[in-house]
Amino acid sequence: MEAHITGIGWFTAKNSGCLKDLDSFEMTPEPLPDIPLGELGPAARRMDVYSRLGMSGILYALRDAGLADWTLPRNIGIVAATEYACLDTDVAYHDSAAAADAVASPALFSYTLPNTFLGEAAIHFGLTGPTYVINGGACFDLDVLEMALDGIFSGETGAMLCGVVNPPAPRALPEVPPVPLGALFFVLEQQPQKGLSYGSVRFGSKGRIEFDGSEIEDLAELVHRCMEKYRRVYNTIN
Amino acid sequence: MVVRGAVTTALSDTLDGLWEGLLSGKTAIRPMTRFKTDRYTSGVGACIDELSAGVPGSMIHGLLSRLFREWGPTPADAFVLTASTKSGIDNLEKRLRGEPAETRDILLSSLPVIVSEKLGLGGGGINISAACASATVAVARAAAMIASGRRDVVLVCCLDLLTEFIFSGFSALRALSPTPPRPFDRDRNGLSPGEGAAALLLMSRARAEKENMPPLGSISGWGIANDATHITAPARSGCGLVQAVREALRMSGMAAESISAVCAHGTGTVYNDAMEITAFREVFGERNLPVFSVKGAIGHILGAAGGIEAVLGLKALSERTAPPTVGMSIPMERAEGMVSGSPVKFSGNRLLTTNSGFGGVNAALILESE
Numbered sequence: 255m256e257a258h259i260t261g262i263g264w265f266t267a268k269n270s271g272c273l274k275d276l277d278s279f280e281m282t283p284e285p286l287p288d289i290p291l292g293e294l295g296p297a298a299r300r301m302d303v304y305s306r307l308g309m310s311g312i313l314y315a316l317r318d319a320g321l322a323d324w325t326l327p328r329n330i331g332i333v334a335a336t337e338y339a340c341l342d343t344d345v346a347y348h349d350s351a352a353a354a355d356a357v358a359s360p361a362l363f364s365y366t367l368p369n370t371f372l373g374e375a376a377i378h379f380g381l382t383g384p385t386y387v388i389n390g391g392a393c394f395d396l397d398v399l400e401m402a403l404d405g406i407f408s409g410e411t412g413a414m415l416c417g418v419v420n421p422p423a424p425r426a427l428p429e430v431p432p433v434p435l436g437a438l439f440f441v442l443e444q445q446p447q448k449g450l451s452y453g454s455v456r457f458g459s460k461g462r463i464e465f466d467g468s469e470i471e472d473l474a475e476l477v478h479r480c481m482e483k484y485r486r487v488y489n490t491i492n
Numbered sequence: 493m494v495v496r497g498a499v500t501t502a503l504s505d506t507l508d509g510l511w512e513g514l515l516s517g518k519t520a521i522r523p524m525t526r527f528k529t530d531r532y533t534s535g536v537g538a539c540i541d542e543l544s545a546g547v548p549g550s551m552i553h554g555l556l557s558r559l560f561r562e563w564g565p566t567p568a569d570a571f572v573l574t575a576s577t578k579s580g581i582d583n584l585e586k587r588l589r590g591e592p593a594e595t596r597d598i599l600l601s602s603l604p605v606i607v608s609e610k611l612g613l614g615g616g617g618i619n620i621s622a623a624c625a626s627a628t629v630a631v632a633r634a635a636a637m638i639a640s641g642r643r644d645v646v647l648v649c650c651l652d653l654l655t656e657f658i659f660s661g662f663s664a665l666r667a668l669s670p671t672p673p674r675p676f677d678r679d680r681n682g683l684s685p686g687e688g689a690a691a692l693l694l695m696s697r698a699r700a701e702k703e704n705m706p707p708l709g710s711i712s713g714w715g716i717a718n719d720a721t722h723i724t725a726p727a728r729s730g731c732g733l734v735q736a737v738r739e740a741l742r743m744s745g746m747a748a749e750s751i752s753a754v755c756a757h758g759t760g761t762v763y764n765d766a767m768e769i770t771a772f773r774e775v776f777g778e779r780n781l782p783v784f785s786v787k788g789a790i791g792h793i794l795g796a797a798g799g800i801e802a803v804l805g806l807k808a809l810s811e812r813t814a815p816p817t818v819g820m821s822i823p824m825e826r827a828e829g830m831v832s833g834s835p836v837k838f839s840g841n842r843l844l845t846t847n848s849g850f851g852g853v854n855a856a857l858i859l860e861s862e
Binding site for chain 1: 577578581584585587588595598599600601603604605616617618619620621622623625626629633636637639640641642657660661662663664665666714715716717718719720721722723724731732735739742743849850851852853
């Protein structure tokens with residue numbers, strides 16, 4: 255069984271947008287620029303940085319796949335990997351509740367769960383599939399892609415978004431190691447709805463993930479191979 | 493196949509103790525002493541009083557020690573899927589108060605490592621975070637990994653603590669009941685938080701036979717779906733839960749009529765319980781199969797709820813008995829004939845367990861006994 259990569263998008267310090275519009279991909283610990291809120295919906299103003307980052311990556315990936323616009327909800331799921339998730343928001347919420355005469359903020363508390371932004375994405379982009387966050391491993395590890403493929407191959411859904419969302423490490427924990435900052439998402443479809451595929455992914459005979467028949471090491475390599483293939487095919491056509 | 497299960501809660505440290513407590517209608521929800529509650533809309537919860545935080549360690553270590561006290565060996569190549577919403581959040585509270593606290597215990601990514609170290613495992617692992625459906629999603633993911641052949645043994649371990657962080661948050665959302673909760677009761681008015689943990693060891697049939705571990709039951713279907721409606725409130729139509737349950741049924745190859753009983757999320761809040769009964773009526777029609785919730789007895793244990801309820805669900809199947817919904821006196825509208833304050837015997841070997849959470853997530857598992 256295989257699934258097609260039909261969209262890739264990211265928000266990083268170097269650049270942001272859809273793979274088709276960009277020349278390079280790099281996710282580093284460099285500080286991120288401000289995240290444009292205009293296309294993330296009215297709820298974006300109340301979201302924390304982690305949520306805005308995740309929404310941006312999802313927006314660009316869906317747009318790249320031609321799936322950003324919608325009329326009826328779609329059974330598309332989202333699985334996102336993150337190291338520090340909403341820990342900064344946890345601190346902000348704690349501070350809002352800590353003072354003797356304080357009234358804890360219910361709005362902030364809502365964002366102290368790593369998966370809340372997936373609910374925001376589900377609402378804004380009309381996605382009703384499985385949604386959850388995973389934590390563990392290195393930034394570009396393939397666990398999140400494996401989880402997404404499991405979901406498609408088990409028949410839970412025909413399409414999944416999968417990716418990484420890494421906001422800055424929480425300021426209250428300066429000792430934790432830095433991570434590449436930004437958001438990167440892939441759209442996987444069993445049957446491409448808009449016809450375009452960067453290539454296919456599957457579990458190879460050794461259980462490792464293969465892209466177009468050869469093993470990949472991590473998500474960053476997957477982006478680069480899709481980019482190289484797109485440029486090759488696009489330049490051939492043109 | 494699920495070959496082993498364990499739970500630890502404020503009601504009991506063991507599955508048998510918890511089961512007996514449920515059948516007797518007991519509740520572990522009582523006045524809180526771990527922190528002052530005079531600022532909050534409730535003063536009750538289900539704390540494990542013996543849990544103590546060693547400086548600088550989090551209470552999660554004590555919880556895991558209780559959970560695995562009589563666990564036995566786990567195959568070293570087991571992949572670990574933990575499920576928690578906040579893990580060692582007590583240590584973040586300590587840090588923010590200026591007290592010494594182990595940073596590693598705070599990070600969700602550390603939890604599978606901590607569990608692996610505790611049990612001497614080397615198969616790797618990740619944590620699943622899906623709000624109050626975290627453990628249910630983790631069990632579904634474990635079942636998917638085994639069904640695909642990628643893994644033949646997965647340990648699911650879920651936990652969450654009752655801390656002031658959590659308590660204050662639900663108070664701010666005005667979701668707490670000032671008294672022990674009354675799931676599916678006409679006069680229900682909120683939830684009570686609890687704390688606890690569960691572990692389930694899943695294996696492929698071939699591996700279970702090789703390890704000579706008879707199954708407690710199997711996960712014959714699962715479904716996960718998002719309401720896409722609101723980030724904290726459930727969709728009143730129950731659309732996400734209906735989708736998740738129907739997906740689980742489709743995967744199991746069975747009709748709704750094959751389900752003998754339901755272990756529901758049943759938090760005791762007005763909106764959750766109404767949503768669930770709406771969803772169950774949509775799926776099961778007017779059939780009055782037993783529906784129960786255990787949160788009136790052990791509290792709402794957030795990310796661990798689904799794992800604890802999956803272990804209890806397997807116990808219910810083995811006993812062919814739905815435990816009473818502790819706290820329920822007068823069934824809410826449309827739940828008459830489904831929920832009961834007494835144990836209910838049932839026939840058949842399939843039980844549905846469901847959980848829903850913030851972020852619009854809904855998850856369903858179909859448990860099947862041999």
